[in-house]
Amino acid sequence: MIELNGITKVYRTGSQSLEALRGISLGIGKGEFVSVMGPSGSGKSTLMNIVGCLDTPTAGEYVLDGENVAGLTFDELAAVRNRKIGFVFQNFNLLPYATAWENVELPMLFDGKNAKKRRERVTELLNAVGLLDWRDHRPTELSGGQQQRIALARALANDPPILLADEPTGNLDSKSGEEIMAILTELWQGGRTIVMVTHNDHIAACSERIIRLFDGQVVA
Amino acid sequence: MNATLPRFFWSEYRKRHKRAALITFALFWGTLSILLLMAFGQGMSTQFQVAFKGLGETLIMVYGGQTSLPFEGLPKGRPIALYPEDIDYLKDRIPEILRIAPESYNFLPVSANGKEINRTVHGTTAEFGVMRTQVPQLGGRFLNAADAAEGRKVAFIGWKVATDLFGSADAVGKTIVIARVPFTVVGVLQKKIQDSMYNGPDAEQVYLPFHSYQQIDNRRRINQIHIQPREDSQSKLIESRVKTLLGRKYRFDPDDRYATSFWNTIDDAKEGMAIFKGIEIFLSIIGALTLLIGAVGVTNLMYAAAKERTKEIGIKLAIGARRRTIIAQFFLETVFVFTKGTFWGFITAFNIVHLIRLAPINYDSFGIEAYLLRPEFSLRILVIYVVVLGVLCFLSGIFPALRASRANPIESLRYE
Numbered sequence: 186m187i188e189l190n191g192i193t194k195v196y197r198t199g200s201q202s203l204e205a206l207r208g209i210s211l212g213i214g215k216g217e218f219v220s221v222m223g224p225s226g227s228g229k230s231t232l233m234n235i236v237g238c239l240d241t242p243t244a245g246e247y248v249l250d251g252e253n254v255a256g257l258t259f260d261e262l263a264a265v266r267n268r269k270i271g272f273v274f275q276n277f278n279l280l281p282y283a284t285a286w287e288n289v290e291l292p293m294l295f296d297g298k299n300a301k302k303r304r305e306r307v308t309e310l311l312n313a314v315g316l317l318d319w320r321d322h323r324p325t326e327l328s329g330g331q332q333q334r335i336a337l338a339r340a341l342a343n344d345p346p347i348l349l350a351d352e353p354t355g356n357l358d359s360k361s362g363e364e365i366m367a368i369l370t371e372l373w374q375g376g377r378t379i380v381m382v383t384h385n386d387h388i389a390a391c392s393e394r395i396i397r398l399f400d401g402q403v404v405a
Numbered sequence: 406m407n408a409t410l411p412r413f414f415w416s417e418y419r420k421r422h423k424r425a426a427l428i429t430f431a432l433f434w435g436t437l438s439i440l441l442l443m444a445f446g447q448g449m450s451t452q453f454q455v456a457f458k459g460l461g462e463t464l465i466m467v468y469g470g471q472t473s474l475p476f477e478g479l480p481k482g483r484p485i486a487l488y489p490e491d492i493d494y495l496k497d498r499i500p501e502i503l504r505i506a507p508e509s510y511n512f513l514p515v516s517a518n519g520k521e522i523n524r525t526v527h528g529t530t531a532e533f534g535v536m537r538t539q540v541p542q543l544g545g546r547f548l549n550a551a552d553a554a555e556g557r558k559v560a561f562i563g564w565k566v567a568t569d570l571f572g573s574a575d576a577v578g579k580t581i582v583i584a585r586v587p588f589t590v591v592g593v594l595q596k597k598i599q600d601s602m603y604n605g606p607d608a609e610q611v612y613l614p615f616h617s618y619q620q621i622d623n624r625r626r627i628n629q630i631h632i633q634p635r636e637d638s639q640s641k642l643i644e645s646r647v648k649t650l651l652g653r654k655y656r657f658d659p660d661d662r663y664a665t666s667f668w669n670t671i672d673d674a675k676e677g678m679a680i681f682k683g684i685e686i687f688l689s690i691i692g693a694l695t696l697l698i699g700a701v702g703v704t705n706l707m708y709a710a711a712k713e714r715t716k717e718i719g720i721k722l723a724i725g726a727r728r729r730t731i732i733a734q735f736f737l738e739t740v741f742v743f744t745k746g747t748f749w750g751f752i753t754a755f756n757i758v759h760l761i762r763l764a765p766i767n768y769d770s771f772g773i774e775a776y777l778l779r780p781e782f783s784l785r786i787l788v789i790y791v792v793v794l795g796v797l798c799f800l801s802g803i804f805p806a807l808r809a810s811r812a813n814p815i816e817s818l819r820y821e
């Protein structure tokens with residue numbers, strides 16, 4: 186499903202350049218639940234962003250679902266992000282002025298789904314994360330755990346086969362974190378491919394496999 | 406288009422546009438300026454044409470003169486006069502002539518109602534009334550063909566002559582005495598604006614049927630001939646044919662520039678129109694520049710919006726917004742800002758023009774206010790305005806929109 190070959194990412198800031206990823210090669214199969222671990226600054230987020238098509242590698246090849254991502258245009262990448270990949274961020278990244286309902290609905294709007302389909306799907310997702318009653322609330326009126334569940338519902342809006350989560354529980358208390366993990370586990374059992382970054386061994390234990398990064402390289 | 410996207414746009418829009426009051430005002434002011442300046446420009450052109458029509462339709466006036474070239478053994482310096490027979494002589498030979506009328510005049514005492522005044526009294530025909538826009542007030546008429554045929558003693562007088570002699574009373578039907586001959590007033594000239602004249606404004610004149618006039622002024626020669634061409638473009642041709650024909654009749658060189666002289670109002674009109682068109686264009690450009698200031702403000706506003714919303718744009722891109730979605734939002738917003746700013750400008754300009762037009766114009770002294778107090782709107786102004794506005798709106802929106810849509814999703818997300 187996900188194949189990375191010699192992925193390198195160099196950040197340039199002024200005259201400085203920093204190699205955040207140094208020749209990462211790995212494969213993640215369909216339906217796998219993988220954790221990415223490593224110390225802060227080891228390149229986990231950088232890797233997730235590249236896998237999530239939010240950023241492009243400096244060198245190396247990324248084949249997603251049999252397709253080389255390097256050849257895609259801006260809008261084609263947008264379509265991949267829209268339909269194939271759901272992304273959950275550590276800091277939620279919800280639109281502040283939009284309600285819970287609208288935040289979940291937005292990816293479907295970008296996909297051009299009709300009103301009826303959207304209504305059904307948003308209802309279904311908000312129900313699944315237990316927040317249908319909070320549909321008209323804005324992110325600031327929700328707790329961190331609730332916001333992350335909204336973000337998770339949004340990531341699933343277009344039913345993507347892959348779910349990427351960059352420290353989804355990093356900003357949450359342990360109870361909220363467990364709720365999120367329960368949903369992720371359920372999604373994986375439902376056949377979704379999941380890649381999750383975490384610092385927490387306990388949380389990583391939910392996954393099938395752990396990829397360890399150190400200084401931009403895979404160590405085990 | 407579904408309703409949710411516009412609703413999102415609206416939420417984002419509202420967030421910052423409370424601050425945009427100054428820009429809204431600049432657009433309002435710009436719209437007001439361009440519309441008013443164009444309306445004044447066009448109004449002035451129109452008033453110029455109206456005032457020009459005060460003299461009459463496009464006319465060629467022919468006068469006699471004095472030869473300046475020897476011709477067929479005749480010496481130079483011979484006076485050339487025009488005679489009543491010249492009317493038919495020219496009309497029969499120049500098919501391009503639509504109307505032709507003789508005119509003779511003299512400064513004569515006119516008395517009635519116990520008052521005596523001196524006025525220029527003219528002898529002419531019915532055609533003159535049409536050519537020189539001698540429109541009668543209600544209840545009266547200009548001289549007609551029957552007056553000429555029956556040699557009636559009737560008169561058509563200017564509105565100031567009427568008030569000078571009869572005050573506010575109706576002059577029609579009253580008798581006026583000119584050089585001891587009584588004439589019945591059949592019509593009074595309706596008020597009109599006139600900026601081009603000889604012998605003073607038409608308001609001060611007295612007109613008699615040509616043959617009746619000859620009984621009080623025994624000169625046989627006439628002062629001038631009025632010619633209206635079928636087409637304005639034929640005026641030069643008519644001029645040269647008149648010279649040739651009169652030259653043959655009165656024996657002078659057709660190239661002699663002083664044997665006869667011409668006043669061709671068609672040339673004057675063209676020149677005047679060119680000047681007023683120039684003023685119109687100048688005013689429109691000033692107006693457009695004022696609007697440009699507002700447009701620059703909108704561009705700044707949209708650039709600021711693009712920057713301020715970097716994070717939101719990043720989120721949208723991250724969940725699959727395409728470039729055109731971002732561009733569309735910025736564009737929509739630009740259009741909205743423009744609409745809001747310009748709408749009231751449009752309404753205000755419209756009302757100001759309407760109010761100014763209510764101001765009365767003094768027809769007795771057709772001054773500068775007659776040009777300034779009649780601004781007008783037209784489809785042409787509307788079209789120019791919409792095109793200018795559209796271009797400015799597009800230009801102010803496109804660059805910020807492109808900038809916003811070119812963002813890198815991850816960099817935008819990182820933006821705080």
Ligand SMILES: Nc1ncnc2c1ncn2[C@@H]1O[C@H](COP(=O)(O)OP(=O)(O)O)[C@@H](O)[C@H]1O
Nearest residue numbers: 196198203205224225226227228229230231232
């Ligand atoms: N946009 C960026 N510009 C410059 N350096 C960056 C940028 N993003 C990340 N880095 C650097 O790259 C390295 C890897 O960062 P990151 O992938 O965020 O690590 P992690 O998520 O494992 O903490 C860090 O040293 C970080 O400072």
Ligand SMILES: [Mg+2]
Nearest residue numbers: 229230231351
């Ligand atoms: Mg990180």
